Structure formats: structure tokens, C-alpha cells
Amino acid sequence: MTTLMENEPTAEAPASKSHYFEWFGRYGALLVLAALIIVTSILAPNTFPTVDNAINILNQSALSAIIAMGLTFVLVTGEFDLSIGNTASLAGVAACWLMVNQDFSIPLALVAILVVGGIVGLINGFVVTFMNVSALVATLGVGTIVIGVNYMISDGAPVALGDPDAFLEITFGRFLGIPYPVYIMLVIAALLWWLLNRTVLGQSMQAVGGNRVAAELSGIRVDRVRVIAFVVCSMCAAVTGFLLASRTGSAAVSAGDTYLLSAFAASFFGSAVLRDGQFHILGTLVGVITVSVGFNSIALIGLETYWQYFFQGLLLILGVGVGTLARRRAAA
Amino acid sequence: MTTLMENEPTAEAPASKSHYFEWFGRYGALLVLAALIIVTSILAPNTFPTVDNAINILNQSALSAIIAMGLTFVLVTGEFDLSIGNTASLAGVAACWLMVNQDFSIPLALVAILVVGGIVGLINGFVVTFMNVSALVATLGVGTIVIGVNYMISDGAPVALGDPDAFLEITFGRFLGIPYPVYIMLVIAALLWWLLNRTVLGQSMQAVGGNRVAAELSGIRVDRVRVIAFVVCSMCAAVTGFLLASRTGSAAVSAGDTYLLSAFAASFFGSAVLRDGQFHILGTLVGVITVSVGFNSIALIGLETYWQYFFQGLLLILGVGVGTLARRRAAA
Amino acid sequence: GGSSSGSDGGDDSYSVGIVRFAPSEVTTEAVINKYTKLAEDEGWEVTTANPDGAVDKAIGAMQDFVQKDVDLIIVSVIESKSLTAGLKSAKAAGIPVASIAGGGADGVTFDLVVSPGTEVPEAMVKNMGGKGRVLALGYKPGLPCQLREDAFNKTVEGTDITVDRQEVLIPGQLESGQKFATTWLAKNPKGSEPLSIWACFDDPAMGAIVAAKQAGRDDVKIYGYDGTPPALKALKEGQLAATAAPDTAGSAQMLFDATPDVIKGGVDAEPKTEEIPFPIITPETLDQYLKDNPGADAS
């Protein structure tokens, strides 16, 4: 239809200002990270901008990143998962318990806790899809039950390995000077990125998150996709729990709980990175690293406790807010 | 018009079955509560079904109910508030600090913390509406800053009143044998119910939650309504914090944090009470009481720790799930 | 490993990194605050990080302090055994680690042990005449609580006391205490037998007091630990039968005094422990305690 083609975008004067805002909207969150790095480099020139510290930050990010990237899968499909922290805790306890009481080898324990994670994910998915309970309630409920299982296994007391050295090696081993957890994080990130962006499954997840009805009518098996997202998420949580236990050679009943909020914070922060509120793996990774850099900066500069909270809160709001504000301007 | 009337649902055989499911969908959550009461009455006939214990349960529900009903306002408008727990903690600390260090009277302290709550709500609302940050991130960020403020005031240490008797009276005083907090809960419930169902503001909130674009188009000042919801919510959280402090005459820096999840659980449970997933004050109240009854039952029957978690998780899932499953059947 | 940067060239100005536990942990927060004050008065540089109770964040903070090349890392409450990753990093960098109430582990060269406060259950058993029923509110994940509970169990063993145990939730400790106590009191009416509630720290004990007050019960004796300001107040009013209080100022001083030696000792020094005394306080000894610890009440 030739007539319709006339309306092509014309490069006009007002566009430049709006382009500027658009740029800001896209890179706003990254700018916040950059500003953070620059300021800290100035304030702590000897300790912050070093290769060692960069590796240190990546290493600290690894566990949070893995659980947050898993959560991203669930968020991409338009769901929620409040049970990840509990699942991570359970995974750690279960892994240590299996190694101590059932003489499981490390790889076998890993497989076992992946299965455990998978089952939790299946249950979440079942309650959400089949019972039609909103994901928030469902995962809150399942999470509570997971705590119960955890208590049943451990009776609430920490489970410690008798001879933890091999297990600890997962956390402390290095290859080319870089700790294993960093590699694990990167491999999982690559895998999840590929799953989300280079497979039909991943594309289907994004479609389900975008419009569930349209996805269903497009032939996408919506319920199956949602269940898979929950399973991936819980399995990532389980891996984080496993690695957490390998940091200590022992596992406590609520060790992983704190990951819940931090994973949400990272994912939401990440949804403002380069995108307009869509969750994506790279963004989540940037989100986790931003939080780690923030925490690292505080520790290196040394701030009063209350400043630490101010700082974290502001980081979150500004990281997301700068981008959305700019995008709003760009659209206006 | 007339043409459509021909096609009226015909009263056929399947209709009665679907009516049955509809009834179940409506009353499913209440049935769960009823079942709970009956079973516990049988298992603990001397201690559970007594007037004393009923008062007990109501009294235990009061604080949770107040904060959860506030949260319901925010949920009704389609938003979220993750800062309520922190706000409650801050309110308690601020109240005690003002009474100890600034010689505020009790009523004056109450007014002051209502103002504090209101300010937190305004900030939440501002970040969500003006900065356009998703409520989850915004309130997580503001909540973190609130912790910082709390820490700044108290330096992390609990603040205790020198002569707490008058303050304690708020929690321990009784009128006609019923503790004051129960009255406070009921008065706030009535007020909030009225606000939500009998004022233009309340209708506007529901409209904003039901379809934000439609609300905007019909001339409702959507942003203002959302900000007000956040303010109401934070003020309720502040009241809960205040009452929390009046139990011991002192306040700790994170005393109110646990109310966050329980308030969410109650509100979501409540959205399945008599309704089809819409949040409402009465439902939230039922949700809170169900959780209290559940806890009370477990403790009276005397179950292992892990059973307590299983039970709570199941209660949540079933309370909501029974209703939605039945509704789904009714629709099928 | 080489010790610190420019700071140990003769002058005694140290750089100390402190990993707190969480704002809710009253006792150690008080120790850390006092220690910080002492150290800063001396011109040392003190940096604190707040992991909010998360082990992983605590390890991260230790590693950050390694990057910062501090002279000493102090960690509080979190079990040292679970900090392996952080301890290893510190050891590799030659930075000694001291713990407040976290117990010993490889890499910890100074441990400020909190005694289990056995006097509290002893007083309880005595008050009950060796028989009756106790609601025990424990918290397994916490090392100090675990130690206190062990001591409690040992003391009760062999008496005619029946124990109903419940696990307290943190956060939410006060609520847990209140809820468990409320129903337990309903189940165990006045006059049935000697009744007590024992909590492994003061917060759930305070919850139990609230429950007892609401139920109008004055026949139940309630016990706690930590000596928090509200607990001291409750002691004064006779609502709490006993608590135990560490001398936080004394502990801070102890840690402060030990600091130079710990730093000089380096990572390979023989691990040293100092016990924080944890004496019982009862309504009778309260006045004496307040006299000895001015400000314990208000802080």
C-alpha cells in the first residue's frame, strides 16, 4: 500500500531533545553504576579500583546473581516467587544433611538438591496454574511449607560437615586467579541467557509475560511454560543454597532467606537497565553487581550504619527512577 | 438490546452444579476457617472454644489487622507496599524516643508518629507516581531508607520509657472485659470500610485498581488517589508500630518488620473471602483472624515446629485455592 | 602474610573493620558501639559493615575489609564456623580475626565467649522447688541461645520438671514469645502446678510477660537473658524473675585492650578466649547492678 508509506518518521528539531532523554532512559541505571564506581575510586583510590577488588566484587555477586537470574525467569513470565529464599535455605541444609547422614558425594548431593529445587518449583507451578492461586500467595504458602521441611530435616540447628575441605574447595578453588563461583555464575548466566533468547521456550516465556491470553491463542502452552519458569527459578535458588553451604561447610535453617529481597531488588533494578521495564538476564546481572559495588564501596569508605541504609535505598530508587523519569520525558 | 435477551442463559441441568461450585467459590475461604474452628474445638474442647480464648484471638489479631487493612488500601489501588514493616518499626522507636527525649505526652506522640507515617506514605507515593518507579522497587527503597532513619534515631538500641505505665495501659486496659486493642482494631476497620465503600475517594481507589486507564479517563485524579492510598497504608503501619511499643513500653529497631509478610498473607487470603480476588477490608480481617486461629490451634493442640509451618502454608494455599478452584469449575 | 599498610610503622594507630550482626542484636551492638568509641578516641580508624544477619553478606564484608587492608577484623554473633570463606580470605591476607560471641574456628585468634549463664536455670529450678512445668522458648540457629539451652537442659535434667519447648522466630521474636505463651498459659491454668517460662533471650521473655499480663496471670515466673532495658524494667516491676546481663562496657574494654596484642600476634597466634561474664540479675540484685553499670538502664 503505497499511500500508507508516506507517514514515515521525519527527522525534526524536537527529536534531538527527546533523543537525549531517550538515551538517558536507556543508560540511566548504568550511569548510576558508573557514578558509583567513579566516586568510590576517588574516595578510595588504593583499594577500590584494583583488579583484586573487581574479582572480589564479582565473587561476592555470584550467589546473589544466580538466584536473582532464576527469579528473572519467573518475572519474565509475569509471575512472582516469594519462596526462593526458603528454597535456598532448604537446599543448603539438605545438601549438608545428605553428605553427613547419607554419605552422599558432593556431585550426588548437588544432583539431589537440584531435584529438590525442581520439586519445589513444580509445586509452585502446580498451585499457580492448576489451583489458580495467585503466585504471591502460592509461593508464600509453599515457601512456608519449605521452611517446615527444613525444620523437619535439621530440627532448626545448623548442619555442619565433619570434613568440609572438598566441599569448601567449590568456593575457594581458583582457576587463572579467578574463584570458581565466578565461573559458575558466568556459565549459568550464559545458559539462562541462551535459554531465554535463543530457544522457543524462552521466547514463549516472554510472550506469556507480555500477554497471557494472546500467547495461549498463539498456541503457546502457557501453563507448561509457567511451570517451567518456576522450576528453573527454584533450581537456581537451590544452586545458590548449595554454594552458600560450600562457603561455610555448614548450613543453617534460614541462611538463604535474605536472598529473597536482594534478588527482587536486583531484578527490578535490572529491568531498568537498557530496557523499559522488561526483565532480562543481563540487566539482573548488572543489578546484582551494582548492589555489590554499593556494599563494597560502603565497606571501603566506611560509613555510619544508617548511611549504609540511606545509600542502599537511594541507589535502588535512583537506579530505576532516573531511567523511568527520563523515558517519561522522552515520551512527552 | 432486545436481540441479546433471547440468548439468556437457559436454566439447564449443569447450571445447578455450577451454582454449587459458585457457592463454594464464594464461601471456600470461610469454610476453611470454619473447619479449623470445628476441628480444634473437638481436639481441645476445654481451652479452645471459650470466650476467653476468643477474646485472646481477637486481641492477638489486632495489630496485624490494623497494618494489613492499611496494606489492603494500597492493594486495592493496584499497588504494593514493602515498607510497612519498617514503617511500623520506625513508628515505635520514634514514639518512645519522643516520649523519652522530648517529653511528648502519649497523645502528642501518637499525632507525631501519624505524621511520620504520613510522610513515609507521601514519599512512597511520590516515588511511585512522580518518578514512575514501580511500587515494589520504590517501597523497597523507601523502606530501606526508613530503616536508616530508625537507626539514626535509636543507634540500633531499644528505646525504653522510664515510666511506661500509662503507655502500657493502651495495650492492657480493658473495657467491658475486652482489651482496648480490640476496640481500636474495630474502630479502624469500620473507618476504613466506610472510607473504601462509602466515599467518592474509596470508589476512586477501587476504580484505579480495577482499570487505571479507565479511571484516568473518567477524570479521576489517579496519582492523587494512589498517593492517598500510600499515606493511609503508612499511617496504619505507624499505628501498629505505636501499639507494638505500648506492649512493653519500649521499641526495638526491627520490631515491626515481621508484619510485612503476615499482612500480605492476610490481605491475599482475604481477597478470596466472598470475592473473586478483589481486596477488601472485611476479607483482610477474616484473613488475619484465620491466621491467628490457625496459630492458636496449633499451639493448643501442641504440634512440632515443622508442623506449624506445614499447617500455615497449607492454610494459605487452601484458603485461597479452594475458592479459586471452585470458581473455575463454576465457570467451566 | 604481610600485615597492614602504613599504619603499623611504630605508631599505634590501627585500622579495624567490624562486621556487625544485625540491628536487632542488642547486646553485641552495644559492645561494638562502645568499642568504636574507645577506638576512635584513640585515633584508630574503625569501619563497620552491617550484613543484616546474612552470613553471605558478612563474608562479603570480611572480604571487603581484606581489600581495604585493615589490621583487624571483628565479627559479631555469626558463628565463626560458618564464616570459613571470609576467615580464609583474611588469613591469606595475614589479617587476624576476632569474634564476639561467635565461637572459635580456624583463623579466629581472639574469641570473646559469652558464658551460658547457668545461674538462670538454676534459680528457676530452685524457685519451682524442683517440680512443675516449664515453657522453654529456644532458638537453635543462634550459638549463644544454643549454649544457654544446653545449660538449661542439663540443669533441668533429673528434676520433676516437664518441659514444653517451642522454637522462637527471629525476626518476630517478641510476637513468637507472646503467642506461644498465650496458648500455653491457656492450657495450664493457675494453681495446677508450679509454672515457669524460660526464654533464651529477653525479647521472647518480654512477649511472655505481655501474654501473662493479658491473661491476668501472676503465678508464672518468667526468665530471660541479655538484660535489655525493657527487661530490667520488667525485673523492677517483678514481672521478670531473672535475666542475665553481660557487662557490655567491660566487654568492649576487654576487646579494646586485647586489640594491639591480637594485631601484633598476627594470624598464626595461639587462639585466645576471654569469657564475658554473664551474671544473673534478679529483682534483689537489680539495684546493685544498676549502680555498677550506670546507663545500662537508659541506653
Next chain:
Amino acid sequence: MTIRPELDVPAQGDEGEKMTGATDSVRPGPEPTTTGLLQMRGISKSFGGSRALDGVSIEVEPGSVHALCGANGAGKSTLVKILAGLERADEGEILLDGRRVEVANPRDAADLGLSFIHQELNLVPKFSVLRNMAMGSGHPGRFGILDLRRLRREAKAVQERLGFDIPLDVEVEQLSVSDRWMVSLGRSLMRDARFIAMDEPTASFTDEEASRLMAVIEELTSDGVGILYISHRLDEVLEVSDTITVFRNGQKVATLDSAQTDRQELTTQIVGREVEKLVSRLEAEADETVAETRPVRLSVRNLSRAPRVIGASFDVHEGEIVGIAGLVGAGRTELARLLIGADRATGGTMTLNDAPYAPKSPHEALRAGIALVPEERRSQGLVLTDTVENNLAMAEHGSSPSMRSRFRPKSSRATGQALMERFSVKARSIRDTAHHLSGGNQQKVVVGKYVRTSPGLLVLDEPTVGVDVGARAEIYRIITGLASEGTSVLVISSDFEELAICDRVLVMRGGQLVAEVPASEFDEDHLTALCFGSHESSGTTETEEA
């Protein structure tokens, strides 16, 4: 309050806000000659560099209907949105009663007595009719107490005025599209609207419902209300309006007097060139033997899902275009959903290419080669926030046998690009967000995504709702093109005119297929009569079963 009248007349209903001082007569006042109720002058608006409106002016007289016509994306809705305070004009001014007004947000518009019924119905589904009508009314700026009795009284009065009678306590969710529309209209009248803009009100109406609306409009104009009316149904526009303004590519190209214009001229103005009259299937390649000569693709026997579909039986042959006519609520959408397994049939059988066919999900249907272009493209067809590219790929993913299959973005994009060209989808690029496309182009994307899976049978539910004449012709061309390639097509439509492209039309009434009309007997009035159940038909096969 951001209403800033530039002349010294207080804003209505607002005493608190005084004039913003600047009434200095620096700016020339409006020409005293204009009597129009509402004027928009020199309005321009760009979206990220592309011009949606370019200095257009329009005037609506009290008691008259001013129609706005133009192709999809011409800028009609944008103009309305500016008037409603949803978008801000880059340039231009709005005058009400000759006075310049500022409309910064919908609230201002409401306070000025401007009412809107937007293209997307804007109701709260879970609210009752009464609550929807009451929304946004009440005293502006004051949080009053709800006077339910008064509201009910007022709503009753409005209903009487509009001549409809929907129970006030029913949830809007339960209503048919046209009833919902009446609720929207009712809301405008709850606050004494002096001006109502209606953006494609009849898009999904049957002729009967449309004429009901015409009556209401007449009633409103006789009360002096000014109406701005947007529609792609040109006959209707000519009938209802007094004046017609035509937009093309964001510019005003003509203002016509309805009485002196005909459809032909209007079409030419809209498209910018002459468009051949819709060619009926009969005239084009009349092939009534299709049914006899070609093999049956889908055979449906006694398909039921009471009460909406009862005992439907029909065949669709290869390369055949079959229409399904009926009134809204006749059960056509339900029938289509049964065909693709979106709902499960409670009785009956189907065979597809002679094999038993009982889809349990749209996935299975798509795998078997049956696709449905759903009736609501925004809520059921598209991910509005995603790119055209991804929207075009969706059904292909959905029909993929394994979710583990590789997704190749490059080849996927190339395929998408080809589809865009084939269907002449107009967008800034394939990376453009679906949300930015005009209605017609969105519809082409939805059709495109299903065509991409090469279905043997394509079911289209109301394929041209809200699509302009030009794009409509293109969609017909796509449909007939697919048929000539051997694809079977089932077209559900309430716009009987377009059923002319069919080889055969089935008529559905009250959940049953009641008649079959071959192309040779195609006639709109005849179809309408059948839909209503008047039996004065000649030669039509009446298939009264069940």
C-alpha cells in the same frame, strides 16, 4: 487545577482558583464571530520524530454531529486524546465557547464538560453498571461521601434518556459489547456533558445496535450536545453527521457537508485515490462448484457447548471462504474457540483432512493446521509492549513441536520482514512497539503471525473491526489470496458487507447454525433478516437442526 481560562471569566465549578493574572490583552482574543461550541486550532503533535498531527483545525457546533474520517493512523484518535488531556499538543489551542482553555489532564476535560468515549472501552470490568457510571463524578476537588441513592436516581434518569435498561447492579464484565458501550455513554451523561467525542463506537456493533446508537445521538443533539464522531463505517458516517472532516497523514484534507457528499467521494478523500468497490467473490472468481469439486478440509458434526453453541454441523473445503453471519452474542466466537480447542466441546465430533480432530488446546489446533485470528486484537492478539518482530514470531513458537528448539533471531527477523512487506504493515521498523501501530496495521500483524504458520484453515473473528477502507481492502486481498493458494478460510463478521468475499455464508442464531446462503444469493438485507429469524427467504437452505 490547571484549567486556565485566558479571559476574565471564572472557570466553571471552581471558585478557589482565580484567573492566573495574565489576562492582559496582549494576546488577541478569539474572533467574536465564532459561535462554535468547541474549536481546535492549528494542532500539531509528533511522536518521537514522526508527525501524527500537522496543524489541524476543527470546529464542532452545539447540537450537531461532526464526523472525523481518515485511514488508520491518520491521527484521529490523537486529536481526541489531546482534547481529553491524555496527550499534550506540541502546538495549537483549544477554544470552548470561544474562550481559550487549557486541558492538561482528563480531570480538566471533565471539569470543562467534555466527555469521551475512547476507542478502547474504558470501564472497570469488576464494577457494577452503576459504579461504572458514577466513576469520576462527584464534586471535583472535594472528597465527598457517596450518595448511593442519589447516584442511582441519576443513573436511572440517564438510562431513561438513552432508552436502555440494563440492570444497574450487574457487573460490566457480564455485558455484551454494545451494552458496555451504553454504559460508557451513560457515564458521560451523568455529568451534563455538553460535548461528547466518540472514537469508533460502532466498530463491533451489528447494524441493529448501530441504529440504536444513532437514535441516542439524535436525542443528544436535540438537547444541544455537540458530538465529534469517529468511524470507519462510511455509510453510517454519512447518515449520522452534519459535517465531515477528513484527515490524511496527520493533515486535514477536506471538510465536507454530509448532505452533499457520497460514499465514493468520501472514500477518495480518505485514501487519496480511487478505491475499487469491494469486489464480491461472486463477481471476481465466482466458483460455486468449490464445495463440490474440492476435498473437505474440516468437517464439523453436532458440535456443542451449551448454551452458547448447540449442535453445529458444517463443512469447509480446501480453498473455500466460508462466512459466519450473526448478531453479537449469537455464539460465533464460542464456536470459533471450540474449533481451536480454546474451549472444550461438550458434544459432537470433528474431522480434519479425514482424520479425527479433537483439539485440547490452541497449540494442538495450530499443530493440526487450524489458526484463529481472535476478535480483540489488543487484548487477545498482541503483546502491545513488544516489538512487531516478536509479535509476528509468536504463533510460530506456539506451533513448534518442541520448546527446546533453537530460536534464530536473524532468520526469524527475515521471515517477519517478508511478512511485513507481503501485508504492507506500516511501522517505523520491525523493531517498533506494537502499541505504536494504528489499528489496521495491528490487525495485519495479527493475521500475519498466524499466516506464518501456514495453516490449512484460518478462522478470522471480526477481522476488520476498526480497520480503514484502504487497509480493509488489503485484508480482503490477503484473505482471497490465501484461499486461492488452497487455504480454507472461515470469516466471522458482523459487518455483512464484507461477507461478500465469501463463497458461502452460514448464519448463526442463538447458538445454532440456522441457514446457509450461497454466494449467488448473497444480499445484506437477506442476511440481516436471517440473523433475526425472519424466514422470508428464497432458495436458502434452512438447516433447522437440534
